[in-house]
Amino acid sequence: MKPKIDFLTIAVADLEKSVAFYKDGLGLPTKGIQKGNEDHCLFELAHGFRLVLYRRQEFLSLTQTSAEVAKSSGFIISYIADSRAEVDAILQQAIQAGAMQIGSTQDEPWGYSANFADPDGHHWEISFMPGNG
Amino acid sequence: MKPKIDFLTIAVADLEKSVAFYKDGLGLPTKGIQKGNEDHCLFELAHGFRLVLYRRQEFLSLTQTSAEVAKSSGFIISYIADSRAEVDAILQQAIQAGAMQIGSTQDEPWGYSANFADPDGHHWEISFMPGNG
Numbered sequence: 001m002k003p004k005i006d007f008l009t010i011a012v013a014d015l016e017k018s019v020a021f022y023k024d025g026l027g028l029p030t031k032g033i034q035k036g037n038e039d040h041c042l043f044e045l046a047h048g049f050r051l052v053l054y055r056r057q058e059f060l061s062l063t064q065t066s067a068e069v070a071k072s073s074g075f076i077i078s079y080i081a082d083s084r085a086e087v088d089a090i091l092q093q094a095i096q097a098g099a100m101q102i103g104s105t106q107d108e109p110w111g112y113s114a115n116f117a118d119p120d121g122h123h124w125e126i127s128f129m130p131g132n133g
Numbered sequence: 134m135k136p137k138i139d140f141l142t143i144a145v146a147d148l149e150k151s152v153a154f155y156k157d158g159l160g161l162p163t164k165g166i167q168k169g170n171e172d173h174c175l176f177e178l179a180h181g182f183r184l185v186l187y188r189r190q191e192f193l194s195l196t197q198t199s200a201e202v203a204k205s206s207g208f209i210i211s212y213i214a215d216s217r218a219e220v221d222a223i224l225q226q227a228i229q230a231g232a233m234q235i236g237s238t239q240d241e242p243w244g245y246s247a248n249f250a251d252p253d254g255h256h257w258e259i260s261f262m263p264g265n266g
Contacts, residue, residue, distance in 0.1 A: 001160055022251075025227065044136065119146070119154050120189075122207065
């Protein structure tokens, strides 16, 4: 695992209002809301770091967690892996270190991902995204 | 405001256990727990980004928030400003955009800071740290 974080994803009650806050209010750069199965908005920050906003309900479906874990964690820390093998290796490393796996590893339209909760339930997502690594 | 985030600070129940998880388990680089009024542990990630761990109780004193806000937000997003004037300017920009100020701007042993909650209560800290900007 490289010492890096690629995304921070946060849950918001009102996506349009929060995009206005970050885009128009604070001036953070974005291409705006991306419509889809799960509308979201991606802000491109320095060094490729991204702040991502999801509506709370869709965020909860992203987290796939019990209500109990979700309650303690309004965010997801994301790491972009170089390969499927790195996703699996980091997940195993985390589990050996005491993490709790969330859901199962899965193939996604955009790649492959694994999720785990750290000892306090903070949600990490490890993804391989061949299209836009 | 530059499009950047400098720190992500998270609350943990057991600092030693969580440091072991991130340091020994995941292999993230750190000088270990820094003892002080508020023990914490700082992980140095790529591009100067830092993941910072505080015990939950001390984290809550950092956030200076009501229990209601604290409940919804297990993390603080931090931005390092270039000057006191930039701290003040960003705070004003955020308030005009609909943020709620948390506490008051204050002089700290290490500099100067302002805090606000975004429309969902996500906590931002804007700091000027002349010593270790």
